[in-house]
Amino acid sequence: MQKLKDQAIIVTGASRGIGAAAALALAASGARLCLSARTAAACSGVLEEIRNAGGDAFAASCDVADYAAVEKLVSETLERYGRVDAIINNAGIVTPISPLASSDPSAWAENISVNLLGVYHGTRAVLPHFIKRGAGVIINISSGAAHNPMEGWSAYCAGKAGVYMLTRATALEAAEHGVRVYGFAPGVVDTDMQGEIRASGINQVSKLPRASLAPASDPARVIAWLCSEDASDLAGQELSIRDETLRARAGLSL
Numbered sequence: 001m002q003k004l005k006d007q008a009i010i011v012t013g014a015s016r017g018i019g020a021a022a023a024l025a026l027a028a029s030g031a032r033l034c035l036s037a038r039t040a041a042a043c044s045g046v047l048e049e050i051r052n053a054g055g056d057a058f059a060a061s062c063d064v065a066d067y068a069a070v071e072k073l074v075s076e077t078l079e080r081y082g083r084v085d086a087i088i089n090n091a092g093i094v095t096p097i098s099p100l101a102s103s104d105p106s107a108w109a110e111n112i113s114v115n116l117l118g119v120y121h122g123t124r125a126v127l128p129h130f131i132k133r134g135a136g137v138i139i140n141i142s143s144g145a146a147h148n149p150m151e152g153w154s155a156y157c158a159g160k161a162g163v164y165m166l167t168r169a170t171a172l173e174a175a176e177h178g179v180r181v182y183g184f185a186p187g188v189v190d191t192d193m194q195g196e197i198r199a200s201g202i203n204q205v206s207k208l209p210r211a212s213l214a215p216a217s218d219p220a221r222v223i224a225w226l227c228s229e230d231a232s233d234l235a236g237q238e239l240s241i242r243d244e245t246l247r248a249r250a251g252l253s254l
Contacts, residue, residue, distance in 0.1 A: 002030030003209055003228040008081035010034040010073065012064050012122060016040035017191035018141065021220035022088055029224045031229030034077040036062040036091075053103040064091045064118030065110070086137035086227050087126050089119040092159075094193050097200040100154045108155045115159030116166070123170055127179070134178040137208040137227050140167045142238060147155035152202035152230070164238060171236035180235035182226050185221030188212075189239040214241075225250040 009026050013019035014035035020043075023035055027050040035043040036231055043059035050057045058080060062073045077084050093113045096107040130136025145153055146160035164183055164213050171181040188194065188205065190213035197206050218243055225231055226239075230249070239246055247253070 001029075003230070004085075004224065005030030006248075007031045007196075007227070008034070008077055008083050009086040009088065009227065010036065010077055010084060010122070011088045011090060011127070012036050012062065012118065014046060014059075017193065018186055018189060018216050018219050018223075020046045020225045021090070021216035022066065022090065023057070024049060025217070025220040025224040026088075026227065027053065027057060029228070030070070031224075031227070032081050034073065034080070035059045036073055038063055041173065045074035055169035062182065063122055064089075065113035067121045070118075070121040070125045071143075074129070083133075084126055084129055085140065087122050088139045088141070089122040090141045090222060091118050092141065092193075094153070094156050094196055096155060097152045097202055098151060103154065106250070111155035112159050112162075115156065116162040119163050119166060123166070127170070127174065130179045131177040132175070136179045138170060138174075138179065138181045139223055139226055140181070140183050142167070142185040144185055144187075144240075146183075146185070146238075150203050152200065167235075167238065175236060180232060181205075182231075183238035184219070184226065184236065185238070185240045185242075186215055187224075189214050189216050191216060191217060221252060222246065222250040232241040 009031045011019050011023045014023045015037035023033055037043050037078050039057040040061045045059055047059045060073055060076055062069045096104050108200040139162050143160045145157045146164040149157050200206050
């Protein structure tokens with residue numbers, strides 16, 4: 001059953017990893033998609049796969065750290081589909097990975113610009129449309145790093161902690177307008193970001209063997225499920241893929 005048939009959904013950071021897998025899962029559920037990355041060309045592989053399967057999608061260049069670019073992304077989606085039903089604020093970076101005392105201030109600031117401001121920009125750009133319609137879904141990709149400090153990840157932890165509170169603040173303001181907001185921690189997933197983490201050799205996450213990492217299709221399946229009405233009772237919450245009840249409801253193995 002295509003529970004998201006004809007819905008228009010924006011996925012940031014859609015060229016690879018969780019974003020790409022989420023785009024494929026959403027398309028399989030019937031959604032029409034705006035795929036964004038720093039360059040639209042980076043999404044070409046995902047776009048082709050969706051279209052070859054009979055889905056409807058387009059790709060657009062967008063730096064989520066630039067509000068004007070995100071606002072344009074939303075406008076392009078509205079022009080193409082006449083609506084926006086959900087946004088997956090997925091774009092993120094883990095670098096710089098280094099001790100705080102020797103960290104690069106410009107790289108640290110860039111991390112916050114992408115991981116925290118990027119989520120704010122996506123939320124700010126769609127929220128007026130959602131409020132006007134009285135409906136909409138915002139899914140912010142969270143992390144265990146939002147709640148647990150990790151050696152060498154001061155920027156990433158700070159940014160994700162900010163996303164956690166931004167999610168709560170957005171839910172507090174938007175729920176009365178019919179807007180569902182979720183924070184979702186996808187766990188430790190086999191992505192390029194995890195490759196960067198392993199290469200750093202800093203903290204225990206870098207020591208995890210690749211064979212122990214989950215496939216990106218697992219969190220993607222949860223993201224698609226969260227966009228459906230089936231997950232409406234969980235709106236406003238910070239969710240984790242490790243939660244067995246959530247996994248069962250989303251159709252993942254325990």
